[in-house]
Amino acid sequence: VDSDTYTFQCEMTGRLRWIDHCLTTTAAWNTISDIRVDNDVxxxxxxxxxxxxxxxSVIAKSSQNVCNLDKNKCKILWNNRDLEQINKYGQYCYEHLKCIDFSSKCVSCDDNVMCVHVDSYYKTTINAMYDQVVDVLQSAAISCCISQTNKKASGRRVAGWNLHxxxxxxxxxxxxNWWTECGRPNSGYIYDKMRITRNYFKNKLKWCQRNEENIKINILAISRAKNNFKTFWKTTKSLNYREATPMCVNGVDNAKGIAEMFAQHFRVEPRTVQCVPP
Structure with missing residues (x-):
């Protein structure tokens, strides 16, 4: 990375700054092949x-038998876990980590001279224990949350993008691009046009994000008026409304309880008809 590289430009003053700092281990540093700043933003x-x-170039430390399941269908998801998944992960680790055999020879040696001669033995033993610990942790992560690889992730589209x-x-x-080709000047006509058009674009984008629901409803109305049912049903599916939370009625705050209460309140009971003597 060149010394004049920057990752931040103040829109008010035009000053350039390098505000990103990265921390890495020695092993991770050795795997880095290229570092650059994406200026096309x-x-x-x-x-x-x-x-x-x-x-x-990364050397795998764990054994090949991490998981007996198909690895294409069984991968670790690096995202947030709920409380149930965290408890499941902890329980799995507790049950399997205690089964790892810790060699007594690793703590019985108190003679430095003797330890030098059997140094290779200790390295082999510690490496084997390390592999077992990693295997347990990986299997625990896989068992508490198995990814659905068949589902394709798609980027979120902004409603009203084409129109607004x-x-x-x-x-x-x-x-x-014009500003970039001219050497990224900090002032002048090109710089001002770049800054103004970018701010205008960002304001348009934020407006669409704030008014997303209204834009979708307007698209529905326009599609229905033009008999464009393909766009109409596509937009309808994208709304994806969630079930509304029921209000509280006489202390009852769940949908089933409210329904039963109304059914009982408005139930019509048949009257008892007394026989009239002849």
């Missing part, structure tokens, strides 16, 4: 830092 004043790693944002996005990108 015009929707933010912060340019992302891209780090390329050579994962082939597309044009400002194109202008912002055009002036940003």
């Amino acid at each position: 015009y929707w933010s004043d912060h340019f992302p830092l891209l780090i390329k790693l050579n994962v082939k 944002v597309r044009e400002s996005h194109q202008n912002a990108r055009m002036y940003f």
Whole structure:
């Protein structure tokens, strides 16, 4: 990375700053093959830092039998866990870590001279224990949350992009590329146009995000008026409304209880008809 590289540009003063700091271990540092800043970002004043790693140079410490399941269908998800998954992970670790055999020879040796001669034995023993611990931790992570690899992740689309944002996005990108080709000046006509079009684009994008539901409803109305049922049903599915939380009625705050209470209150009981003597 060149000494004049920066990752932040103040929109008010135009000053350039390097505000990203990365911490890494020695082993991870040896896998880094390239570091650069993505300058082709015009929707933010912060340019992302891209780090390329050579994962082939990483030596696997765990054994091959981490999980008996198909690895293509059984992978660890590095995201948040709920309380149930955390408890399941802890229980799995507790039951399996205590089964790892800790060699008594690793703590019985108090002679430094003797330990030098059997140094290779201790290294082999400790490495084997390390592999077993890693295997247990990986298996615990897999067992508490198995990913659904068949589901394809798709990026979230902004409602009203084509109608409200597309044009400002194109202008912002055009002036940003123009500004980049001119050496990224900190003042002047090109700099002002780049800054103004980018701010205009960001304001349009934020407006669409704040008014997402209204935009979707308007798209539904326009599609229905034009008999464009393909867009109508596509937008309808994208709304994905959740079930509303029931209000509290006479101390009852669940849907089933409220329904039963209303059924009991408005029930019509048949009257008893007395026979009239002849």
